Each structure stands twice: as structure tokens, then as C-alpha cells.
Amino acid sequence: MSRQVFLYDPPDRFVAGTVGLPGRRTFFLQAAAGSRVTSVALEKTQVAALAERMDELLDEVVRRSGGSAAVPAMAPTEIADTAPLETPVDEEFRVGTMALAWDGEEQRMIVEAQALVELDADTDEDLAEAEERLLQDEENGPPMLRVRLTGAQARAFAKRALDVVNAGRPPCPLCSLPLDPEGHVCPRQNGYRRGA
Numbered sequence: 001m002s003r004q005v006f007l008y009d010p011p012d013r014f015v016a017g018t019v020g021l022p023g024r025r026t027f028f029l030q031a032a033a034g035s036r037v038t039s040v041a042l043e044k045t046q047v048a049a050l051a052e053r054m055d056e057l058l059d060e061v062v063r064r065s066g067g068s069a070a071v072p073a074m075a076p077t078e079i080a081d082t083a084p085l086e087t088p089v090d091e092e093f094r095v096g097t098m099a100l101a102w103d104g105e106e107q108r109m110i111v112e113a114q115a116l117v118e119l120d121a122d123t124d125e126d127l128a129e130a131e132e133r134l135l136q137d138e139e140n141g142p143p144m145l146r147v148r149l150t151g152a153q154a155r156a157f158a159k160r161a162l163d164v165v166n167a168g169r170p171p172c173p174l175c176s177l178p179l180d181p182e183g184h185v186c187p188r189q190n191g192y193r194r195g196a
Helices: 044-064 124-136 151-168
Strands: 005-008 013-019 026-033 036-042 091-103 109-117 144-148
Touching: 005 026, 005 036, 013 044, 013 109, 013 151, 036 109, 044 091, 044 109, 044 151, 091 144, 109 151, 144 151
Parallel strands: 005 144, 036 091
Antiparallel strands: 013 026, 026 036, 091 109, 109 144
């Protein structure tokens, strides 16, 4: 079966968002162009890592170009997207691996999110070999979302993604673990329940 690639070059919209209440949120990347919408699920830590790496890569592009690259230093407020995810949110796949690249000729950030794949292997060597084959197989690999963004779009995505990650439950002032509305068992309080 040939690989399914959801390509957005360029997207009308590319955002990170959530469905559900804090503590029980499901995180999504969502790309849209016209009436076509693709949503892929991923972990909160993946969203945070993607946003941080995008900002780092954009900073490096600006540094290496001496400021001549079409990349703003901050997310432009005029293209900020604070709208909720397009509904219904239909998950195409759960993200396993992600990749970022900068296309210097086109001045575009390339974001790839590939579906999580269960590999069956008996040894670590077999597993490494199976992973390598999977990465090399452009035609028959797992489904992939590929998005090409301008520098301004990438900055705006990264800012919103970090805002979404940080909009969850507040941290406990003692242990930094997330506080549920009903409190939590705080390890710093020797197991006593701490209220919100």
C-alpha cells in the first residue's frame, strides 16, 4: 500500500489545539486549506518540543542569514490565530515521529508528522534495522502530514502551540506537578492531599 501524504503547501491554517478539559485534553495538529482539513493527535510533550524546536530553528536561520531571511524575530500579531480547532475533529492518525527542516531557496519551514508505527522485532538490532527500512521507504511508509510554512506562519504556530501547552492545569507551588480542581496527592507534603 502506498504512503498517504497529507500535503499543505501552503496551508490556510496550521495550528495546535486541544479537545477536552485540562487534565484530560487530547492534543492535535490541524492543517486546513479551503474545505480540506487534516487533524492528527499527539502528546502534549510533542507539541511543546515541536514549538520550541521551530523557534530554535527560526532563530538559527536568522542568525546564519545575518537577518536577511524573511523570518520575524517575534510572532506577528496580525496573523495570530486564536480560533478553536475546526470541527468535527477527525483524527487521521496518532503522531509517532516529527521532523523539521528549512528550505533556504523557498524560505519555508517544512514540518512533517509521521504516524506512530508498531514494529515487531526480536532483538535491538532487528528493531534498528526495521526502523531504518521504514525511514528509507518513501513510497510505502506510514501516513504523513507535511506542511510548508513561511517564517511568519511558523513563528505564529510556535507561539500558539506554547500558549496551548501552558493553558493546562496550574502547577503545585510545592512539587510543580499539575493541580487538579479537586487537588492532588503532593509528594512534598508526604502524601497529604493539597487543594487547588
